[in-house]
Amino acid sequence: MGMSLQQIVFGVLSIISIISALGVILSKNPVTSVLCLIVTFFTIAGHYIMLNAQFLAVVHIIVYAGAIMVLFLFVIMLMNLNAEIEPQKRSWLKYAGAISGGALLLVLLAALREASVSSLQPGAVEIGLISNLGKTLFSTYVLPFEVSSILFLSAMVGAVVIGKKEGHES
């Protein structure tokens, strides 16, 4: 039984994303973590393209790899963090964390085994195209769109208030 091209691409992308995700949590150096996370994000963008969500793939690269991760990298470099600064958790806490995460994984996978879900058809669907999403966003979902703009206002005010230089009071 041969694998289709799609399955091969999926397999390769998935392996890279899982390995780089493990890199995020296991690497001692925060900068390496950030870089691993960026790799994960790129593979996820690959998955989006395979799922015919082209618009989201582009937005994902721009927002996550372009904006969010750069912000992270910027902050880490600003603080000049490196491996030695982070105090290590006592090892039993670390193991407890790993074990509870693994337990969650097992429970979820067990639930997945019970589930019966359909297959994805290889054919292209229209919904991920920008014209279609744009129409949906600005007709049905226009109110949450406005609310998310208010959310940005809140984030902006919050970041400015917290991050601004010590005022005249000091």
Place this chain on the structure above:
Amino acid sequence: MNELQLIPLLPFIILAMASVVTILLIAFRLSHTVIQVTGFLMMCLVVFATWYVRDTLPEEVPPLFIVDGQAALFTGVIIFCVLVIGLFSYIYFEEREENPKEYYILLFLATLGAAILTISQHFISLFIGLELLSVSLYALIAYLRNRNNAVEAGMKYLVLAALSSAFLLFGMALIYMEAGSMKFSGIAEKLPQVSSSPLFLMGLGTIVVAIGFKLALVPFHLWAADVYQGSPTPVTAFIATISKIGTFAVLLRFAQTIHLQQYPLIIAIFSVIAISSMIVGNILALRQQNLKRLLAYSSIAHFGYLLVAFLPGNEAGTEAAAFYLIAYSITLLSAFGVITLLSSREHEAETLDIYTGLIWRRPVVATILAISLFSLAGIPLTAGFLAKFFVLSAGVQQAVWLPLAVLILTSVIGLYYYLRVINTLFGTSGTADVMQKTVHPFFHVSTYITLVVLAGMLFWIGVFPGLVLQGIRLFLLLH
């Protein structure tokens, strides 16, 4: 969507405008007083708008929002709380002389987030409302950056809230997989086919985790005490009331729409959470020497009590929950108001030492605090007693005996530490004299009057609950 559908959203639009108006006022460099008064008036306008649109209720704004009587009721309570908290904020922040103006923008935006939660009937609006609330709260908690624990509390809340929203989203995705819809009613339609699917139940479970975090229920309560202590007192009052009312409102709507209470498994999970919240909250509060932390643990316990009203999933339960939230909000607002009033520039009035013998120095303030503690403890003649009574009677109807028994037992434990604080108030060794605030006589007096009115309301609701109950029923019928 047309203009007519926007009319029921008027209160929310005004609420959003309030923050923009505040930004404009700041841009024109107007004083704190002007901003405070304008904010107050805007909130009054929101209340007025809620009253104005009540004839158009219930109105659905598809697919995300539904403005019905229940939403209007909870929005009303939220706006009432923000009115009072706004008033407390003035003397609190003016005292500290850090620039307090941006605080009001964030306060109104967070309130908007909570208000959006009350009208949500779709996962997208639920998520965005919750995040609007959380993102504003991050900044609000860390607002007094120079204070000891403020930023640390902000970071703690940030990490845990972000984690909980990841869980929330994961649950939503699993439910979407099974139901094919993110609208509560759409999920309810598909429910008979999917309700036994393990992934669907996992989805519900992770959503419960996220909601439990927001309501600070055991075992997701670890943030509560530190965040309550670290935040500025008005923000603590905000977290204890508005944030939780909004979250509870959306939980209630979700449960009502998909008839959550018909699943024995879900009932079992919520019972365990309720019971452990009541026990752990009350036990952790027993030895607290810090009033803010004590109130944090007490609010964990109180939301355990509230869940007992949620368990039956009947009309009486909803009524009892609404009444409980109203009584609880007024009680906590008066308690936090007293803390605000007694806090000075250097010290937050949070350790119990400050309250030793307060009754002899500031009789009125001490009496108000005592009344609110009585109400928290559920002593007869106060609102807290009737609230608990209604919860009990709602629970008896559906025979949820074990949580009821725990409720009664833990209330007795609760009595101990509330009375311990009241005992402190009557203590004799009044050493540290609390500084009288006279810098802003007008606002000082109005805070004072507000506190007296709140305490009066506690008694009034506790003795004559009829009017409040009638109002609640009137609103709940609009659906």
Place this chain on the structure above:
Amino acid sequence: MPVQYYIFLSIVLFCIGVMGVLMRRNAIIIFMCVELMLNAVNLLMVAFSKMWADAGRVDAAGAQIFVFFIMVVAAAEVAVGLAIIVMVYRKSQSVDINIMNRLKN
């Protein structure tokens, strides 16, 4: 291709994120793990959107819009969050999150 593959991948990524949150003490790394979890959810949502679109649901685009909103919100959250973390670092020269520290005393 069965949609289980995607669910499997998402669950693994999500749980790696959870493990990271529980195992690390650096607030920035923890925050990054939360982003990883959010991305696992996004992937799940997009896969389900495709699944329901294949099944003929016209409103399946809603799930992709949701992913769009999740990205928007994540960006906002990161902006405020990193501001707070930088503030903590400026005050205490450390980004060590010690969730349990104060509960001990």
